[in-house]
Amino acid sequence: MRFPDGFLWGAATAAYQIEGAVAEDGRGPSIWDTFSHTPGAVRRGDTGDIACDHYHRWRDDLDLLAGLGVGAYRFSVAWPRVFPSGAGAVNPAGLDFYDRLADGLLERGITPMVTLYHWDLPQALQDRGGWANRDTAEHFADYAATVHERLGDRIPYWLTLNEPYCAAVVGHLEGRHAPGLRDERVAVTAVHHLLLAHGRAVAALRAGGVRGQVGITCNLTSVHPATADPADLAAARRLDLHENRMYLDPLFRGAYPDDAAAHYAPVTDFGFVHDGDLEAIAAPLDFFGINYYERHHARADPADPDRGWLRVPPEHPTVTGIGVHPEGLTEILRRVAKEYTPLPLVVTETGLALHDYPGPDGEIADDERIAFFDGHIRAAHEALDGGVPLFGFFPWSFVDNFEWASGYGVRYGIYYVDYPTQSRRPKRSAHWYAGVIRDNGLVSDPLRPHPS
Known part of the structure; x- marks a missing residue:
């Protein structure tokens, strides 16, 4: 199972999850330091x-x-390192740190x-309302322009935001x-201001003469009704609004979905x-990034039949409680390419949390994890074979790291990090993935190591 010549095999991380050094060289606190x-x-x-002391x-x-x-290599710039x-x-x-990082990558042919933006909003802006404050979008544009001014001659791919859904909903509605x-009203406001920040940043990058390609990464879910019951169909559509269409429609159709105003009317008038x-x-x-982790089956919520939904629990949940459904990645890639945009697509994240140990x-x-990636790479290839313009695949993640509210309790990396010593060791998945990259494709048995 080969991929096209030039297919971009990568790896991904985020600043707060790996860098450490939170009070060094003038970095200011972020909302994740506080949280x-x-x-x-x-x-x-x-x-x-x-x-991971990556700094x-x-x-x-x-x-x-x-x-x-x-x-x-997909990495994020820490906003509070640039503007404390x-x-x-x-x-x-x-x-200077990101200058060295970019040069180091290019020197190694990467x-x-x-x-x-990978969620590390400067705390000083949160103190002024954060993403509920429209001014934050303007400050983000200034930040984007500043980073581009320093790095623009060496960066072929720019992503404005990572997962605006998580930043807005998980941070402002669910509180996790x-x-x-x-606060649902604040969360919906944050959705808009995050998307506005993206738009302002795109304009700032274009005005600065950006030579690289510009995109955004959204985490998307494949949503299905649990049954053909009209109540379940309606619940699935509401869940799809909540997780997918509130982002895809403004980005690619220039409007919020038709059902958004009525659904959110109890909390906001979109003023x-x-x-x-x-x-x-x-x-x-220029391109669109997709993070994929979940496929959902939704059913009606008897406690909230008008606005709610319930996700059917997966039969075989992972340690983070989600199911493994590679076919959902094919579904999402096809949907985005068919319904929303002809742009080149890239899988900027997918991965599996485990309790790894030597x-x-x-x-x-x-x-x-090898079986997980094998299945998802096959799903990506199926979409590509069907005409989806997919150009890259970035497993999450390069190294074990701080996994947000899970802390260090789960591991996603293909390299194991022993935190007390900060030593790194390749897991079996790293050796396997190196072979995938060398072969530009998959062998028939996902657990058979590629030849060195």
């Missing part, structure tokens, strides 16, 4: 204060990436893919992520949408 230090917010009280060990980490053979207060004075030392709010906002949000892009022989045998 992770809030008692009870993160499993076992874990924080990203040290994480100091980046050269060794880039060597691991080069040894893996990836063609690209979110706006105002620039911190040159923060830009293409940099930059995510400008920073800033830890539980935060100003003239010109939707045109800005729908600015032309065995008596020292090997870290994460065969479940």
Whole structure:
């Protein structure tokens, strides 16, 4: 099962999850610094204060990436390293770090893919309302322009935002992520201001003469009704609105979905949408990134038949409670390409959380992860065979790291991190993935190692 020549095999991380050094070289606090230090917010009280110490060990980490053979590395820039207060004075030392990182990647023949926002909003902006404050979108545009001014000559791929759904909904409605709010009105407002920030950043990058391609990454789910009952069909449509269409429609159709106003009427009248906002949000892009983790079957919620839904629990949940459904990735790729955009698509994240550990022989045998990636790569290939313009695949994640509210309690990496010593060791999945990259495709048996 071969992929087209030039297909981009990568790996992905995010700044707060790996960098550590949260108070070094002028970096300001982010909402995740505040949230992770809030008692009870993160499993076992874990924080990203040290994480993988990538800020100091980046050269060794880039060597691991080069040894893996990836063609690209997706990393995020920490907004509070560049603007410690979110706006105002620039911190040159923060830009210097990403300067070195970009140069180090290029020296090793690895293409940099930059995510400008992977959830680490400067705390100073949160203190002024955060994503509920329209001004935050304007500050983000200034930040994007500043990063581009320094790195624009070396970055072929720019992603404005990572997963606006999680930033808005998980952080402002469910309270499980920073800033830890539980207010639906604020969450819907945050959705709009995040998308507006994306639009403003695209405009800033274009105005700065960006040479690289510009896109955004959304986490999308494949939603199905649990039964053919009209109540379940309606619940599935509401869930699809909540998780998918609230982002896809503004980005590619320049409008919120037709059913959004009625659904959210109990909490907002969408008065935060100003003239010109939707045109800005729908600015032309060069590519679109998709993060995929979940396929949902929705059924009606008897407690809330008008606005609610219930997700049918998976039969075989992972340690994070979700099911493994590679076919959902094919469904999403086909849907986006058919219904929303002819743009080139890239899988910017998919991955499996496990409780990995070294065995008596020292090997870290994460065969479940190999099977997971094998299935999802096959699903991506099926979509590509069907005409979907897919150009890359980035497993989550390169190394074990701070997994947000799960802290260090689960591991997604293909490299094992021993946190007390900060040593890195390849898991069996790393050796397997290196073979996939070398072969530009898959062998018949996902658990048979590729030849070295």
